Amino acid sequence: MRHIKKIGYLSLLGMLPFVSHADEGEKIYLKGGEKPQALACVTCHGAEGHGLAVAGYPDITGMSPEYLAKQLHDFQDGLRSHAIMDGIAGNLSDDEIEAVTFYMSELQPKEVPHITRAATPTDIGSQLALRGDWSRNIPECVACHGPGGVGVGDSFPKLAGQSSIYIVNQITAWKDGTRTNDHADLMGHIAKSLTDEEAKAVAAYFESIGQQGE
Ligand code: HEC
Numbered sequence: 001m002r003h004i005k006k007i008g009y010l011s012l013l014g015m016l017p018f019v020s021h022a023d024e025g026e027k028i029y030l031k032g033g034e035k036p037q038a039l040a041c042v043t044c045h046g047a048e049g050h051g052l053a054v055a056g057y058p059d060i061t062g063m064s065p066e067y068l069a070k071q072l073h074d075f076q077d078g079l080r081s082h083a084i085m086d087g088i089a090g091n092l093s094d095d096e097i098e099a100v101t102f103y104m105s106e107l108q109p110k111e112v113p114h115i116t117r118a119a120t121p122t123d124i125g126s127q128l129a130l131r132g133d134w135s136r137n138i139p140e141c142v143a144c145h146g147p148g149g150v151g152v153g154d155s156f157p158k159l160a161g162q163s164s165i166y167i168v169n170q171i172t173a174w175k176d177g178t179r180t181n182d183h184a185d186l187m188g189h190i191a192k193s194l195t196d197e198e199a200k201a202v203a204a205y206f207e208s209i210g211q212q213g214e
């Protein structure tokens, strides 16, 4: 009996850093960071983390903590720039970034229907998303962002169900050179190859996938 108690106590101790890490992340998300300029994330990214599509506030669920942390460091380093997020990221410490991105990655993503590579494109948006335009060296988005744009690993973020305004803003940022944080200009090259109409159409396609799943 004594023996069992001892093991229970020890394993509880082992869990403590994990628990406090998760608590710290939740606190930052709901109330903001140590510095007052690190505003509470919940205000814009929402209690469920699904953002506010019409305002261009992204859904931050369904992505790895590594990807989200990279974005916050990129805002700090000026490889990515945005009027609101530069100040917020700039006022988070490395520990705070680690804690809050862990919390974000644990939030439940929206359900999206499973779309395979074999799906038939119906318009210009789904054509670019599923087939690309190889005559202009534009690969299909799903080649990197995963089937139906659900995201892959730590490097390729999800697009399915994402705010179309946010997606267009990112493409514009790459075109304007205010986002240069992608490896080997993978996204920059693609963004610069898209017309404004095409960017809007492909963004609308990915946002619509989320609506089908709701
Ligand atoms: C006042 C609104 C607002 C608040 C508060 C806010 N954000 Fe953001 N966040 C945005 C907007 C807008 C963007 C999109 C920026 C862009 O278009 O490049 C964004 C983007 C991000 C991204 C990039 C997501 C991606 O998919 O690349 C991360 C990560 C992020 N925010 C984390 C946070 C964290 C952590 C907090 C809290 C400490 C926070 N945000 C608070 C508005 C906000």
Ligand code: HEC
Residues within 6 Å of the ligand: 058, 070, 128, 129, 139, 140, 141, 142, 143, 144, 145, 155, 156, 157, 158, 159, 166, 167, 168, 170, 171, 181, 182, 183, 186, 187, 190, 202, 203
């Ligand atoms: C060759 C691989 C590749 C292809 C094809 C590709 N992307 Fe990307 N995309 C990336 C990478 C890598 C990133 C992440 C860059 C970073 O680390 O911030 C990214 C990021 C993005 C983001 C930012 C999302 C966020 O939350 O930060 C958007 C929006 C995006 N891509 C849209 C598209 C669209 C639309 C297409 C198709 C027209 C497309 N991508 C095709 C590699 C690709």
